[in-house]
Amino acid sequence: MCTRGPASSSTLRCCSTLSPWPLCGVCGKDHHQSIAMESICRLGAMKFHTALIAVLLLTFLSASQARLISSDASDVYEKLETFGFPEGLLPHTVTNYILEPSGKFTLYLEGRCPVLIEDKYPLIYDKVITGMLSYGRLQGLKGISVKAYYVWWSITGIALGDDHSLFFEIGILSARFPYNNFDDPPVCGMRSSAEAAFMDPIPLQ
Numbered sequence: 001m002c003t004r005g006p007a008s009s010s011t012l013r014c015c016s017t018l019s020p021w022p023l024c025g026v027c028g029k030d031h032h033q034s035i036a037m038e039s040i041c042r043l044g045a046m047k048f049h050t051a052l053i054a055v056l057l058l059t060f061l062s063a064s065q066a067r068l069i070s071s072d073a074s075d076v077y078e079k080l081e082t083f084g085f086p087e088g089l090l091p092h093t094v095t096n097y098i099l100e101p102s103g104k105f106t107l108y109l110e111g112r113c114p115v116l117i118e119d120k121y122p123l124i125y126d127k128v129i130t131g132m133l134s135y136g137r138l139q140g141l142k143g144i145s146v147k148a149y150y151v152w153w154s155i156t157g158i159a160l161g162d163d164h165s166l167f168f169e170i171g172i173l174s175a176r177f178p179y180n181n182f183d184d185p186p187v188c189g190m191r192s193s194a195e196a197a198f199m200d201p202i203p204l205q
Contacts, residue, residue, distance in 0.1 A: 073097065076107070077185065084136040084160050088182030091115060091125055103133045107143075113188035118181060122147045123155075125188075136160035146170070 073094040077087035093110040107129040114124045129143030138158040145152050148170060157169035166182065167174045 083133055085138070085158070085166075086179060086182040088184045088186060089158070089166075090185060091188055092185040093125075093188055099133065104130075105133050106130050111188075115186040115188060117146075117177065117186075124152070131157075146175075148173075148175070 073096060076094050076097050077090065079097075079099070080087050080089055090107070091109065091113045093113050094107055095110055096108045098106045109125060109127050109129070111127055112124065114122065117123050123144065123146045126143035126145075129141070131141040131143075132139050136159065139156070141156055141158070142154070144155040146155055146168065147153075153170045155168050155170060159167045159169065159174075160179075161167055161176070164179045166177050166179060168177065
């Protein structure tokens with residue numbers, strides 16, 4: 001769209017209607033030059049929109065990268081130790097994890113992983129495990145269950161005790177285990193689900 005300039009000027013000004021606000025440039029004195037300048041204005045507006053979308057996308061990606069720390073499983077066990085926990089707290093089948101600066105985490109395993117604590121207490125890791133991690137404390141856990149009193153219960157938290165022991169929390173109850181029971185990542189697998197049903201229940205306090 002072109003309009004006549006000030007009275008002292010014989011030129012036209014063109015404004016692109018494609019932009020959120022007018023992008024005006026000086027148009028030619030005749031109709032053909034005005035059309036040419038209008039096309040240039042429209043092209044400039046489209047380039048502006050493209051650049052704006054690119055900037056917004058880069059901003060979003062940068063914010064996401066700052067919010068999340070994602071890695072493969074190569075350092076997940078070392079990460080556990082930096083928070084005071086033994087690396088054997090997780091099975092050897094971790095494939096990936098996401099840890100946010102807030103401490104919120106998500107663990108991905110190859111699949112469901114049944115293990116035995118002290119070779120007699122059944123415990124199952126789900127394929128996806130979530131919770132909050134801080135030094136000496138895992139809370140809001142979802143994805144780990146243990147057999148107690150012949151019933152499977154969800155472990156809601158794991159705490160590091162003053163005597164360097166680990167407390168597995170099931171609601172208001174907890175079970176204490178020596179720290180060195182978790183020196184090495186456990187291997188997935190039980191002899192049979194039927195046999196696991198008759199194993200000793202985890203000792204709760």
